[in-house]
């Protein structure tokens with residue numbers, strides 16, 4: 001009984017931005033839970049390397065290279081994936097970027113680049129997948145938000161704004177699609193060591209501050225996000241909708 005609640009066999013999952021980092025860890029976790037996984041990124045060679053890495057450990061995956069910040073490409077990709085492989089039951093909107101700089105110095109192009117990837121990309125991917133899920137009467141969308149959906153720090157204005165938007169988008173889509181059998185939730189990671197956070201990992205002052213600021217006293221490991229993702233992708237969460245689940249070592253629970 002309990003095992004069936006978390007069983008993803010027979011489900012197909014598309015994870016955006018999954019050639020490395022959090023996306024690749026989530027793709028691996030979903031595949032280990034039984035899902036047929038589709039990897040996405042913009043660079044076909046890096047995507048193929050990620051696929052081969054999963055295959056080397058006995059996990060099959062397909063690839064779909066496209067840019068999530070291009071709404072037409074997202075729609076064409078969903079159309080192509082479903083025609084080639086079958087329905088996408090689970091969408092993990094993970095692709096994201098940051099550009100750290102003081103708000104007074106953010107060029108217009110940078111502002112739009114971050115918002116277009118982190119917020120427009122999440123919306124148009126959700127719209128492309130959601131239109132098909134709503135028609136079928138079931139589906140799971142998991143948006144990767146951030147502790148910066150709620151808390152800002154200097155140098156993160158475009159990023160924090162985009163992640164705050166992801167939080168409200170998650171609620172707005174839940175309000176519309178819950179009656180149609182689709183669950184839309186978010187995971188809000190704390191600080192995890194990846195390429196995106198490398199400048200912060202290498203900054204000894206930042207890391208010392210983070211260890212003091214996080215009740216768990218350390219950086220997160222990407223595998224520690226898998227449990228939340230499998231839960232939100234699986235039947236176990238069928239009545240969980242519009243929520244943002246923090247996986248942050250307690251960072252947002254304590255001052």
Ligand SMILES: NC(=O)c1ccc[n+]([C@@H]2O[C@H](COP(=O)([O-])OP(=O)(O)OC[C@H]3O[C@@H](n4cnc5c(N)ncnc54)[C@H](O)[C@@H]3O)[C@@H](O)[C@H]2O)c1
Nearest residue numbers: 017021022067068069094095096146189191192194195196
């Ligand atoms: N690392 C953290 O501490 C942390 C914390 C909270 C939230 N997040 C979020 O998790 C997600 C993954 O971040 P990560 O830390 O693994 O970073 P990462 O830079 O290692 O990985 C991001 C991936 O997204 C891909 N990507 C970027 N733009 C894309 C686009 N337009 N189309 C397709 N793919 C694209 C990149 O190529 C890369 O593979 C992001 O949304 C990020 O904001 C990360």
Ligand SMILES: O=C(O)[C@H](O)[C@@H](O)[C@H](O)[C@H](O)CO
Nearest residue numbers: 098146147148156189190191
């Ligand atoms: O500059 C920063 O503080 C980081 O880039 C964060 O934005 C992390 O990437 C993460 O999203 C925190 O949860």
